[in-house]
Amino acid sequence: MAEDGLHLDDGSRVGVIGGGPAGSFFSIFLLDLAYRMGMDIQVDIYEPRDYTRPGPIGCNMCGGIISESLVQNLAAEGINLPPTIVQRGIDSYMLHMDVGSVRIETPLQEKRIGAVYRGPGPRDLKEVKWGSFDGYLQNLAIEKGANVINQRVDELLWEDRLPQIKIRKEEPQPYDLVTIAVGVNSASRKLFNNLNFEFTAPKTTKTFIQEYYLGEEQIQEILGSSMHVFLLDLPRLEFAAIIPKGDYVSVCLLGEDIDKELISNFMNAPEVKGVFPPGWDFDAKSCNCSPRINISGNSRPFDDRIVFIGDSGVTRLYKDGIGAAYRTAKSAATTAVLQGISAEDFEEHYWPACRKINTDNMIGQAMFLVTRIIQGQQIARRAVLRMTADEQKEADSTKRMSMVLWDMFTGSAPYKEIFVRTLSPVFLARLAGDLAISVTGR
Amino acid sequence: MASGELGKVYQDGEVIICEGEEGQCMFVIQEGEVEVVMDGDDGQEIRLGVRGSGEFFGEMAIFDRDVRSATVRSLGEARVLTVDKKNFMRRVHEDPSLAFRLVETMSRRIRELGEEVARLQNNG
Numbered sequence: 260m261a262e263d264g265l266h267l268d269d270g271s272r273v274g275v276i277g278g279g280p281a282g283s284f285f286s287i288f289l290l291d292l293a294y295r296m297g298m299d300i301q302v303d304i305y306e307p308r309d310y311t312r313p314g315p316i317g318c319n320m321c322g323g324i325i326s327e328s329l330v331q332n333l334a335a336e337g338i339n340l341p342p343t344i345v346q347r348g349i350d351s352y353m354l355h356m357d358v359g360s361v362r363i364e365t366p367l368q369e370k371r372i373g374a375v376y377r378g379p380g381p382r383d384l385k386e387v388k389w390g391s392f393d394g395y396l397q398n399l400a401i402e403k404g405a406n407v408i409n410q411r412v413d414e415l416l417w418e419d420r421l422p423q424i425k426i427r428k429e430e431p432q433p434y435d436l437v438t439i440a441v442g443v444n445s446a447s448r449k450l451f452n453n454l455n456f457e458f459t460a461p462k463t464t465k466t467f468i469q470e471y472y473l474g475e476e477q478i479q480e481i482l483g484s485s486m487h488v489f490l491l492d493l494p495r496l497e498f499a500a501i502i503p504k505g506d507y508v509s510v511c512l513l514g515e516d517i518d519k520e521l522i523s524n525f526m527n528a529p530e531v532k533g534v535f536p537p538g539w540d541f542d543a544k545s546c547n548c549s550p551r552i553n554i555s556g557n558s559r560p561f562d563d564r565i566v567f568i569g570d571s572g573v574t575r576l577y578k579d580g581i582g583a584a585y586r587t588a589k590s591a592a593t594t595a596v597l598q599g600i601s602a603e604d605f606e607e608h609y610w611p612a613c614r615k616i617n618t619d620n621m622i623g624q625a626m627f628l629v630t631r632i633i634q635g636q637q638i639a640r641r642a643v644l645r646m647t648a649d650e651q652k653e654a655d656s657t658k659r660m661s662m663v664l665w666d667m668f669t670g671s672a673p674y675k676e677i678f679v680r681t682l683s684p685v686f687l688a689r690l691a692g693d694l695a696i697s698v699t700g701r
Numbered sequence: 702m703a704s705g706e707l708g709k710v711y712q713d714g715e716v717i718i719c720e721g722e723e724g725q726c727m728f729v730i731q732e733g734e735v736e737v738v739m740d741g742d743d744g745q746e747i748r749l750g751v752r753g754s755g756e757f758f759g760e761m762a763i764f765d766r767d768v769r770s771a772t773v774r775s776l777g778e779a780r781v782l783t784v785d786k787k788n789f790m791r792r793v794h795e796d797p798s799l800a801f802r803l804v805e806t807m808s809r810r811i812r813e814l815g816e817e818v819a820r821l822q823n824n825g
Binding site: 292295327330334336337339340343344345346347348371373389475478479484505586589590593612 | 704706754755782783788792795798801
């Protein structure tokens with residue numbers, strides 16, 4: 260235990276509740292930085308999931324996209340994602356609307372987006388060919404020296420002003436710092452009712468994810484290395500995507516009150532049927548789930564000796580949740596090692612990273628409102644399709660609309676940066692021209 | 702390329718970056734090896750080194766606005782990931798510790814160069 264003050268030192272103990280990407284990233288960066296600073300810190304990760312087992316028991320329920328910016332940042336950190344974990348490298352997007360489809364190529368014609376499963380794969384997985392993304396990160400944390408305790412946390416207590424973690428049939432373990440890295444779908448959220456500060460849980464909305472087995476060969480033939488996104492004029496549907504993985508495809512729906520009717524309307528849309536093999540049986544699913552995702556962050560994700568990261572802290576709106584887990588985990592780890600573990604330390608050095616994500620999400624909300632307007636107006640959809648298709652045909656042009664759509668769909672750039680690009684006079688003039696053509700019906 | 706391989710595959714001898722060109726990115730080797738070469742005063746090519754899986758190259762373009770100092774080409778088949786200058790610098794602005802690994806690599810290379818200069822002086 261660190262004996263003096265609110266900082267980590269040689270022999271300090273850190274407990275991490277949740278061994279998904281946020282918890283593993285935090286442990287990796289904390290241990291790496293402590294090593295650089297000549298400190299020996301003990302890190303215990305509490306995670307009941309077994310990432311070697313297919314289906315819900317080893318799955319953290321998400322679309323499983325590692326964004327272009329995150330793939331690059333991780334490579335710069337020395338974390339290179341191997342093909343034994345990445346099920347498919349994505350190099351393009353197909354945008355589908357009722358007025359037509361257009362392929363948007365990656366700017367460098369390089370596979371820099373990774374499609375992964377958080378666990379080994381769906382419930383009916385026949386053969387384990389790829390490893391779990393969460394398991395891969397957890398193993399990296401173990402290599403750095405973290406200790407994984409494969410148990411659910413029963414209680415988070417405070418004794419002598421130190422946080423303590425209690426698991427079933429064991430004595431509570433005291434820690435200098437406890438990091439909360441649980442997802443919004445985790446039962447562990449009830450642990451925070453006994454905290455000695457006001458905890459505001461992030462607001463969430465329900466999504467829908469369904470897996471289909473198509474086989475690697477068939478996926479390569481019909482979907483290739485493209486992610487398919489849909490802007491359809493269906494009430495309550497915000498966004499939908501079909502993500503090719505190794506032997507399976509993931510269908511992801513985002514919107515308000517997603518129910519059977521909305522799912523059925525989406526699956527029966529001709530644009531969606533056109534992506535699957537002819538006569539495909541949409542009831543032949545491998546597994547499905549309705550996980551919740553954040554739509555607002557935790558208003559105070561820290562106090563003395565406690566910090567919330569990833570989904571339990573602040574995350575990006577709709578996109579790049581794993582990227583936000585990386586950013587918040589890194590910021591919390593550097594704060595804890597280099598600055599301290601008091602509420603003031605986290606407020607001064609960690610909270611700005613969260614606030615930046617929160618502010619960007621507000622701009623993101625406005626951007627998605629515009630997307631909804633485009634979804635509802637056929638003239639606007641035609642103009643977007645025309646502008647994008649023309650840009651994709653021109654080899655050397657500045658692909659303004661393509662890049663706006665690319666970054667909106669991939670989550671690769673902050674919403675603020677995308678918004679600023681849409682204010683470019685050239686972008687607006689060209690869009691106005693294509694809108695005029697759509698109105699006149701040429 | 703296998704379905705899950707990220708980056709771009711370069712064939713044996715294929716040039717990835719060319720000495721004298723402007724650069725807006727650096728690279729991280731995902732699989733395989735590349736060689737770093739430079740034109741000598743007598744027109745002969747000098748091999749500066751070989752980089753392997755997990756190593757960076759082209760990182761000087763991230764920090765200076767000069768042209769590429771050397772040519773890098775694939776030794777056998779190599780799979781390489783491009784890291785954009787803009788993405789990297791934006792992230793370093795938020796989190797300067799992202800550059801630790803790069804600085805560590807560059808320090809190691811300066812140390813190796815120092816040792817090489819000392820060796821050449823001793824031999825000459």
